[in-house]
Amino acid sequence: MKDTMALIEAVLLDAEQKRSQNNALKEWLRYTKHVFSDAEDIVDDFECEALQKRVVDTHGSISEKVPFLD
Numbered sequence: 406m407k408d409t410m411a412l413i414e415a416v417l418l419d420a421e422q423k424r425s426q427n428n429a430l431k432e433w434l435r436y437t438k439h440v441f442s443d444a445e446d447i448v449d450d451f452e453c454e455a456l457q458k459r460v461v462d463t464h465g466s467i468s469e470k471v472p473f474l475d
Contacts, residue, residue: 406448413441 417437424431 410441410444410448413437417441 417434420430420434420437424434
């Protein structure tokens with residue numbers, strides 16, 4: 406997935422250079438950048454959750470280590 410995102414980013418950079426010549430390209434680029442940004446956020450969320458799960462699996466959760474105080 407990261408390779409695909411890198412390829413899309415390269416295409417976006419090429420389109421960025423040509424956008425002043427084409428209004429349709431300018432709108433497509435604006436829309437695609439928004440979608441790409443959302444996709445990056447989703448990938449970041451998955452990576453964060455995977456890391457959190459790995460830490461909990463390795464070290465246990467904080468609730469298991471800190472006693473609950475009333």
